[in-house]
Amino acid sequence: MDKFLFLVGEGFKNMWRFKLTTLTSVFSIFMTLYLIGLLFTIGENSQKLIIYLRSKYKIEVFFKQEVTDQQARQLTEQIQKIPGVRSATAIVRANAAQIFKRQFGEDILTILDANPLPASCVVNISRTQNTAVDISPIIDSIRQIDGVDEINFQGRLINRIEKYYDLLFKAIVGAAVIVLLVTVSIISNTIKLTVYVRADLVKALKLVGASNMFIKFPFIIDGVLQGLMGSVLASAALYGTITAGNHLIANMTNRIRISSDIYTISFWLISVAVLIGMIGASRASAKMLK
Amino acid sequence: MIALENVSYSYKKWVGVTDVNLKIERGEFTYIIGPTGSGKTTLMRLIYMDLFPEKGRVLINGFDTNRLKNRHIPRIRKNIGMIFQSYNLLSDRDLFQNVALPLHVLGMKRSEIKEIVSEMLNEVGLYGKEDHYPEELSGGEQQRACVARALVKQPEIILADEPTGNLDPITAYDLLELLDTINGEGTAVFMASHNYTLIRDRGHRMVQIQEGKLRA
Numbered sequence: 001m002d003k004f005l006f007l008v009g010e011g012f013k014n015m016w017r018f019k020l021t022t023l024t025s026v027f028s029i030f031m032t033l034y035l036i037g038l039l040f041t042i043g044e045n046s047q048k049l050i051i052y053l054r055s056k057y058k059i060e061v062f063f064k065q066e067v068t069d070q071q072a073r074q075l076t077e078q079i080q081k082i083p084g085v086r087s088a089t090a091i092v093r094a095n096a097a098q099i100f101k102r103q104f105g106e107d108i109l110t111i112l113d114a115n116p117l118p119a120s121c122v123v124n125i126s127r128t129q130n131t132a133v134d135i136s137p138i139i140d141s142i143r144q145i146d147g148v149d150e151i152n153f154q155g156r157l158i159n160r161i162e163k164y165y166d167l168l169f170k171a172i173v174g175a176a177v178i179v180l181l182v183t184v185s186i187i188s189n190t191i192k193l194t195v196y197v198r199a200d201l202v203k204a205l206k207l208v209g210a211s212n213m214f215i216k217f218p219f220i221i222d223g224v225l226q227g228l229m230g231s232v233l234a235s236a237a238l239y240g241t242i243t244a245g246n247h248l249i250a251n252m253t254n255r256i257r258i259s260s261d262i263y264t265i266s267f268w269l270i271s272v273a274v275l276i277g278m279i280g281a282s283r284a285s286a287k288m289l290k
Numbered sequence: 291m292i293a294l295e296n297v298s299y300s301y302k303k304w305v306g307v308t309d310v311n312l313k314i315e316r317g318e319f320t321y322i323i324g325p326t327g328s329g330k331t332t333l334m335r336l337i338y339m340d341l342f343p344e345k346g347r348v349l350i351n352g353f354d355t356n357r358l359k360n361r362h363i364p365r366i367r368k369n370i371g372m373i374f375q376s377y378n379l380l381s382d383r384d385l386f387q388n389v390a391l392p393l394h395v396l397g398m399k400r401s402e403i404k405e406i407v408s409e410m411l412n413e414v415g416l417y418g419k420e421d422h423y424p425e426e427l428s429g430g431e432q433q434r435a436c437v438a439r440a441l442v443k444q445p446e447i448i449l450a451d452e453p454t455g456n457l458d459p460i461t462a463y464d465l466l467e468l469l470d471t472i473n474g475e476g477t478a479v480f481m482a483s484h485n486y487t488l489i490r491d492r493g494h495r496m497v498q499i500q501e502g503k504l505r506a
Contacts, residue, residue: 003397017382204380207338208392208443209367212360 007214011221014198021197022226025190029230029277030237032183033269037238039179041260043172048259050165059123059138060152061088065116067147069093072119075147079123082141084134086126093119118149135159187230187276191223192284202288216285223281227273234273235266291316291446291478292337296346299332306332307502309346314480316446319473321489322482324499330482333499334451337480338370339363351446368396371440371448371477375455377432379424385411385435386420392443406442414438414468430461437468441477448472450481454488462488 015022061079063072069092076090091099096117100108109115123142125135135158142151198219205215238260245258292314299306307329314320322330335341336348339355348355353366379388386407393403411417414434416427424432433453440448450469454462466488473479483489489496498505 002399003394006394200378201380204378204391205395207367207372207378208395208439209364209370210395211364214364214395 007217008221010218011225014218014222015225018194018197021194025194025226026230028186028190029227029273030233032179032186033231033234033273034237035179036176036183037234037265037269038241039172039176040265041238041242041258043176044260045258046165046168046172053161054125057125057158060120061123061142061148062118062120062150063147064149065118067119069119071147072121075145076121078145079121079142082138084126084138086124088121088123091120091122093117096120184276187227187273188280191226191277191280194222195219195281195284195288199288202285212289215289216282219281219285220278223277224274227277228270231270231273234269238262238265291351293349294336294346297336297343297348298345299336299341299343305502310504312497312504314478317476317478319479319494321494321496322480322499323484323486323489323496325484328499329502330499331451334449334482338372338449339366368443369446371443371445373436373440373448373450373453375452377436379432379435381424384421384423385416385427388435389438389442392439396443410438410442429456430464433457433465434468441472445477447478447480450479452482452484454483454485466492
């Protein structure tokens with residue numbers, strides 16, 4: 001027990017004895033993990049934003065005059081089955097007259113003695129895909145359905161949003177992969193550095209007959225603590241950034257809000273940093289023991 | 291206790307030791323003398339298993355380098371105390387912590403460690419300087435701290451590699467007196483030196499080494 005307490009104590013003391021290297025290591029861990037967290041939050045929110053925008057995509061399909069309400073419902077069911085379509089709602093002729101009255105304040109039946117409005121349907125696009133929604137195949141499929149007269153949709157706007165989202169998504173994934181690789185390398189190397197500057201301690205311990213585990217243990221504790229400190233700081237900074245970002249946005253609009261599961265992100269950041277700290281310290285000290 | 295049988299070791303660019311045969315008995319005081327680069331340090335490193343012979347074998351307390359496993363090395367070193375010319379004290383720890391280090395490795399209790407270290411510092415004449423850092427000690431004091439660190443775990447043998455190399459003649463003489471006292475208490479001492487004048491009249495066994503070979 002005394003040996004164990006000594007080794008744990010050594011892990012803590014080592015950090016204090018080598019303040020500058022520890023500080024450098026913790027700072028680089030903090031910076032890289034903060035960047036990772038930030039990228040993750042941007043990615044998460046851009047996806048939520050695109051889901052919101054997709055929910056606003058609307059295709060209006062007008063059926064030919066001879067299409068009855070019953071047929072309109074059947075055609076709507078047919079449209080619903082097209083890949084990429086989330087929902088399709090039939091608007092029968094009577095409903096169309098009610099909508100006209102709501103929008104223009106006049107009863108078309110009173111004016112014309114008959115209802116000239118065709119049956120139609122409103123199509124919503126599927127919104128949970130990560131990849132960009134290509135609306136053209138959906139439009140083509142609808143156009144091929146017998147009984148369809150006219151299709152209205154915001155084609156250019158949808159295409160533009162999808163194109164930029166696609167680019168942003170690829171950029172975020174690419175940046176996240178690069179930053180993650182750099183993070184692993186930086187954390188591992190800075191922790192190695194903190195181990196290498198203690199070469200004299202390793203030498204002294206070897207000469208007095210310390211086992212490899214005895215020598216490695218304080219370094220592992222040290223590596224874990226550095227990872228823990230860096231990642232806790234990164235999580236706190238991320239929380240602060242999200243809060244400040246929301247505060248700024250709230251001053252401009254109350255429709256948008258940065259949402260983030262900070263606890264889950266923090267959990268992953270801390271787990272990754274602790275693991276890398278442990279492995280990095282273990283490998284670096286093992287290398288010196290050869 | 292320690293036996294080197296036909297031991298040879300060479301570095302990439304020069305010969306370390308060639309065909310060395312040497313025995314050190316329990317409680318014996320042996321000097322190994324030779325000029326710089328003659329192979330004294332190589333011999334020491336072979337004994338404390340920092341190097342392994344290319345030919346021959348080293349036997350220490352029943353352990354044979356030809357059949358040795360890595361996990362045995364710490365066990366062997368626990369019975370060897372080492373003193374170096376450059377002291378090798380840890381600059382970020384005070385005297386007490388430096389001397390206590392081998393006892394932590396042995397897993398002793400804090401109270402025991404405190405008692406043993408205090409006794410040891412008293413024995414080497416450093417009592418009262420427990421909280422001094424190495425840079426606050428003179429060369430002689432640092433070397434005595436090094437002796438205390440080597441002795442504190444009560445090893446069977448002390449290996450001293452040019453321990454007087456950085457000391458003035460008076461301090462060097464004091465250190466040799468200290469090593470004599472330690473040897474008188476039953477610990478074997480194997481000391482390397484290139485200073486023949488310093489050790490010739492001390493009445494201990496002397497082995498000469500030159501260009502990696504032992505001379506009679």
